[in-house]
Amino acid sequence: MPKPPPSPAPDAPQQPANMPASAAPRNEYTVDELARVSDTTVRNVRAYQDRGLLAPPEKRGRVGVYDDTHVSRLKLINHLLARGYTLANIQDLIKAVDEGHDLRSILGLETAIGGRWSREHPRKYSLIELLQMFGDKASPAALAKAVDLGLLERDGLSFVSASPTALAAGATLAKEGIPLADLLEAVGAARPHFSVVAKALVDLVVRQLDRYDPDALPPPADVPALVDAIWRVRPLAMVLVESEMNRALEEASGDYLGDRVAAIMAKKLGESGAKPSIARPTGTKKTRKQ
Template sequence: MPNTPPATPPSTSPPSSSGASDTSAGAAPRNEYTVDELARVSDTTVRNVRAYQDRGLLAPPEKRGRVGVYNDAHVSRLKLINHLLSRGYTLANIQDLIKAVDEGHDLRSILGLETAIGGRWSREHPKKYSLVELLQMFGDKASPSALAKAVDLGLLEREGLSFVSGSPTALAAGATLAKEGIPLADLLDAVGVARPHFSAIAHALVDLVVRQLDRYDPDALPPPADVPALVDAIWRVRPLAMVLVESEMNRALEEASGDYLGDRVAAIMEKKLARSASQPKRPKK
C-alpha cells in the first residue's frame, strides 16, 4: 500500500518568497516536485505550467537557488484547471472564476481546501527507467507486447527511449512477482480486471471524505470562517479511508486464499478417495 497522507493538514501558506520551505511547528511534510515532476503527476505539460503561471492561474514555485520547487497545492490547482477545461471552460473563464474565489476568500484557506480534496494520496515520486533497467528487473518477460500493455494501463509512460513509472514501488513488486514465476501477461491482465473495482472503491471513499461539504450549497464555496475546520476534518478522514482500504483488502485476500486452499485440499482428498475406491480390496487372511 502507498504511504498515507499525514493525519494533520499540511501548511496552506503560499510558497515563501525567501526560498525557505515551511517547517513551522505543526506543519505536516509536503510532497515537493520539480517542474517536470509536477507536469507528470498533474497530467499536463511543462509548457502549460509556465503558461498558467504567466496568466496568474498558478502560484509561482518556491525558489531554492536556481531551482523552482512546487508542492501539492500546485498539483490540486492544476487538476482543477484540467477538470474545468475538460468541461468546456476557457482559460479566461477559469481565470475569472479563480480571481473571484481568491478575492472572496482568504487565499491560504482556499489553497488548503483544494489540497485537502484534490491533493495526491501517495507520497511516491515518479521514476524514470531505461529499457536496460527494465530488462534487468523483469528479464526476458519485459517483451515489447508486455511493455505496450503496461503503457496502455498507465503503469508506464514512454519518454523518448525511456519509461516513467508513477509508482516505483508497484513496479518493483511486479518485478518480484515475475521473478517468482508469475507470467507478466497474466499479472497485467489481473491489473486490468481489478482496476474498475478499485475505481469504484475510490469513488466511494472520496465521497466519504468530501461529504463534509454536503451541508453547503453545491454551487458555492463554504463560508471563509468554516474553511479551516473543514480542511482539518478532511485531512483527518483521508488516512482513515486508506486504513479501511488496507483492512478490507487484507480480509478479502485472506478469504480468497482460504477458499482456494480449501478447494485445492478438497480436490486432492476427492482424488485420493476415488483412487482408493477403484483399487480391488485384498481378501482378509
C-alpha cells in the same frame, strides 16, 4: 528525483493556511514531475505561471521546487477548462481568489480534496533497467500492455512509472514465476473494481461538504475545521481499504486452499479404494458458514 524535504528552519516558509502540519505532508516536484502528476505539460505550466494562474516555484539554487498546492491548482485549471471555461475566465476567478474575495474559502479545500493521495514520485527507467528487473519477460508485448494500462508511460527511449513501488512488486512477482501477461491481465480485471472503491472513498471525503448549500461555499469561519476534518478522513479511508483487502484475500485464499486440498485428498482416497468422504479444512469461508 527530488529528495524528501528537510526539516524547516525557524524562518522557513510555513505550510499553507488550513493545512494541519501533522495531516498534510508536503510532496515536492520538479517541473517535469509536476506536469506529469497533474496530467499537463511543462509548456502549460510555464504558460500558466506567465499568466499569473500558477504561483512560481520555490527556488533552490537554479532548481524550481513545486508542491501539492501547485498540483491542486493545476487540477482546478484542468477541470475548469474541461467544463468550457476560457483561460481568461479562469484568470478572473484566480484573481478574485488571490485578492481575498469570498472565493478564498475554496483554497484550503483545493488541496484537501484535490491533492494527491500518494506520496510516490514518478521514476524514469531505461529499457536496460526494465530488462534487469523483469528479465526476458519484459517483452515488447508486455511493455505495450503496461503502457496501455498506464503502468508505464513512454518518454523517448525510456519509460516512466508513476508508482515505482508497484513496478518493483510486479518485478518480484515475475521473478517468483508468475507470468507477466497474467499479472497484467489481473491488473486490468481489477482496475474497474478499484475505481468503484475510489469513488466510494472520495464520496466519504466530499460528504463533509453535504451540510452546506451545493451552490455556495462554506462560511469562511467553518473552513479551517472542515479542511482539518477532510485531512483526517483521508488516511482513515486508506486504512479501511487495506483492512478490507486483507479480509478479501484471506477469504479468497482460504476458499482456494480448501477446494484444492479437498480435491487432492479425494483423489488419494479414490486411488486407495477408501470412501471419499472429505470434510473441508477449517478456516475457509465455506466452513465458517456451516
